[in-house]
Amino acid sequence: MHLFGKFIYILLAIWIGTGTAVSAASPDKVLHYVFMAAETGFDPAVAHDMYSSQVIRSVYETLYTYDYLARPVRLVPSTAESMPVVSDHGKTYTIRLKRGIYFSDDPVFRGTRRELTASDYIYSFKRLMDPGVRSTWGWLLEGKIVGLDELARQAEKTGRFDYGKPVRGLELIDRYTFRIHLTRPDYNLPHILAHYPTSAVAKEVVDKYSDGNGQIMANPVGTGPYRLTMWQRGSRMILDANPEYRGFVWDFKASDDPDDQRIVEEMQGKRMPQIGRIVIDVVPEDQSRWLAFQNREIDLFSLEGPLAPRALENGRLRAELVAKGIRLSRIVEPELTQYYFNMQDPVVGGLSKEKIALRRAIAMAHNVQEEIRVVWNGEAVPLEYPVPPGVSGHDAAYRNSIRYEPETANALLDTFGYRIGKDGWRRLPDGNPLVIVFSVRADSTGQQQLEMWKKTFDKLHIRMKGDKRLFPDLLKAEKQCRLMMRTSNWIADYPDGSNFMQLFYGPHIGQSNNGCVKIPLYDRLYEQSFGLPEGSRRDLLYHKMTRVLEVYSPARIGYARYRNMLLQPYVIGYKKHPVMHNEWMYIDIDNSKR
Template sequence: MKSQSVMHTFFKKYQRHLRKIALAASLISIGSSQLAVAATNPADPDKVLKWVFNVAETGFDPGAAKDLYSNGVNYVIFETLYSYDYLASPVKLIPRAAESMPEVSADAKTYTIKLKKGIYFTPDDAFNGKRRELTMADYIYTLKRLMDPKLSSPHSWLLSGKIVGLDELAEQAKKTNKFNYDTKIAGLELVDKYTLRIHLTRPDFNLGLILAHNPTGAVAREVIEKYQDLQGQVMGHPVGTGPYMVALDEWVRGSKIILLANPDYRGDVWDFKGGASPEDQKIMAAMKGKRMPQIGRIEINVMIEDQSRWLAFQGGEIDIFELEGPLAPQALDNGKLKPALVKKGVQLSRIPDPETSIYYWNMQDPVWGGLSKEKIALRRSVALAHNIQEEIDIVYNGNAVKLDYPIPPGVVGYDANYKNSIQYNVAAANALLDKFGYKKGPDGFRTLPDGKPLEIRYTARSGAVGKLQTEVWKKTYDSIGIKMKEDLVQFSEMLKAEKTCQLQTRNSPWIADYPDGDNFMQLYYGPNIGSTNNGCVKLPEYDKLYEESQKLHPGEERDALYHKMARIMEVNTAQMMGFARYRNMLAQARVIGYKKHPIIYGEWMFFDVEKSK
């Protein structure tokens, strides 16, 4: 295998070679028309974007990576069949690697999709020196892989029970300890090299949205098979067809990630249409007609501490960064940029995130889980004792909106009139604990009904936000006489423990994978334990209604089921609704055409920057 440094040098030479071809083509004219420029990435290597992550990446395998930040990188490396219009509001699904929108049968059980021709993976030793074209066989492999028990993908829930024959293939793999990728299944019909027909077990009106989600970004079988037996190499060896690629020799895990424009990327012309707002109009005027992407190099630094990111932005070391709640007062006044920053040309893109930050108590935990009256009373008392608005004010400086419903604003299925049955009431919380035998000892702290000690371990992400969260929750538990132990851990370690139901409780944010209520109601579906059901909830009544809801088109009938499901969650107090944060993205004056998209993270292929000086 070539060394990472040698491969990177090859890519740089290859990029220069293709640019010469493109330049030569652009200078040749036939009659009054000019020859089309060769299909090479139009990005300018002198345009450098400096970005920042507030947590470390976990790696770049779309089937395995779960965190928002790693998937921002995955989005620009691995191409999904569909994506979203950059400016449209509400969000609008558009083709990406697909040639057009899918043809959907009347019963919504069959999707026929055609692929654009002439898309190629970046060079890799796995291809034995050959230029490797993307075909629909790659998408079949990618979808099958999400269900491979060996991968144990956190995204398997996207396809589970949906595609004819796929679950059966996965079950067979569990028995034989090997997933047979060569087995043809009726649900994934390869019509021809560029045409895929997907047959579903039941109607699914969200399949197009799922095929726009990062985990369905195409991977090459040769690459996965070459590196999967090497520790961490699939995560550390991304090979895709998108506009960017990781500069492997410059990647310092947990510290710095460098993305370079993929020299063989076909590029496209910026032609999005926004609304009448001054922001959209300014973006359209600056960007229309540009060949994209424009940015040749993206430098991503990992800075966990809030103040470090803020100082780096002020010093011009970062072009765009997310202004989280603790820093909001330094830049914002009532949601608007302070005059001093406006004078410097700093730009603000602010949206309410399509997210829910929920509180969960692990339903499999011996202390907090279970459906007995005593356990429900314990969880409900904590829910009653927690002042959500106070948390918003202290931890996020008011930079969030309290939620009553499991589906947030801006997502199909949201109900602004829904009122949660659990509202802040410390007196009621203490009375409930007294009634069910959680007695206070001489030290003022409660014991379990059987007299054993009662203590909660609250887990949060290392850093300023996590520290503030633990302080707020300590106040909540103190108010009802329950001991709380602070547990601050690295983000990646927290996610690992959560997937195996090892955490007792934490604030668990979920940002929309796709903008439909189904993406939020599935968070409490029993079979999703180990993937998206972080609280390890299993309520048969809820599960039955969720399965019924998946057969329905978005509308009143489905909304009625969602209401019943929300009440079931409240009665059992398996989870507690929290809030949706505002996402404030600050950009330097040199950034052109940036706007935070509600679903896409890592919008680097849609905007521009001035050349580095």
């Protein structure tokens, strides 16, 4: 090698080794993406929808992440130097950060490079528990870290969260090292530390940009591969490659899957990220999204069930699309779609026998298979169990006691006093009118769901009123326990059954418990399961908890949808990940094929 060439090679190696940004992202490589519903904002501690989370995961970073190709999923370090050192019988985690990681440039840092430190993670964990922030993710750490709940309770009394007060469970060792001391072992903690609510947020950013609630939904500043450079609410977002990002070399191992092997051949050894700009448009209408993809105005496309016949036949890409070079990445989403009742609602809520009978009858009258066929064109699998396939704790052999039995459902309503009046509609046991308000997204899929549920309620002689709302408005209302009934999708935050069983845990009302369920027996069983590793002891408790849900019927277990991602021919290196939803930093665009 020529002497000058050796010098350049050594210099490059030093830059990479010290973490100094050496961006390989090209401004000429632009990925066009689409959301089918509006985002809500970009504060990791607050945002609670998949659309916002895709932006958050691109701007901010967690301590750990997932191997891009490994199936089943496998945790790997992100900002952490290595996987945590676990001691004290699983109650202490020692974590050391990589040096030389910097937040993206922002006026709040006054022209100096702001390095990521252990204190930033300690601060960010405290924010999840600050009552003033009203985080929807506090349940991730509640009751787990020594001293943190006490600090939160003190803040509730005084009206001020003391971020400067040391917490025994969050021990700062040095600038790059800290320890987490747990109240009891939590085998899911590493997965929680890979989930975006635990991303590192700089205190200076919160101090400058927070609104009256201490939230920074509009001003994300992180250490991740992209920066949010434009935001038109509910319309368009633009992410540009972060010049401060340290980058990484694409180096993942292929399985025996030919698609994996092709991806490795396309991507191995590239400096990432390669794509310089991500343009995200919000397009609620199915037909508009499909036409945009056909016209190559969208490069990477999530094909929802209503559009499936346009592109798929028996789960495979149609020949005419294959001929155009379009590719498909398809998985069963690790999700639970449930139909929940608001357990605080005066009509459908409560634990009295007649209220249980009403919910159970409605659950028995709904034909889940028909909804999958009509609304989703068969692009979903029915579930018997709250823990879906692909998630530890799933039981494929379990059979739910609630079946599709509309005649039995009507008899149940008759027995508990929901009489049919002269007008042909049932009334409440006290003689007042019975009307169910079913809430949906204000789009074509929501309309189809209303039509399906109207058929269900007609079978029961129950009046139904449809309630259409924009997606952010639905999320806000359900967190306040203001919706009577809704179809709700929960996609795995991390691949463990506890992430789904916690959806019905009473203390999580206002966070992840959208049906506002509080059943004492369920709560006791959930608390017994907490901290148990995957295995027969925990499975037994999960079975009991599921039977409790069937008896009290706060929700009807529904289905898990297929996730079909369509790629234009020039998008290379893409494979849908079950847990990560921001695969942009792992893929490339071949502009010569555009």
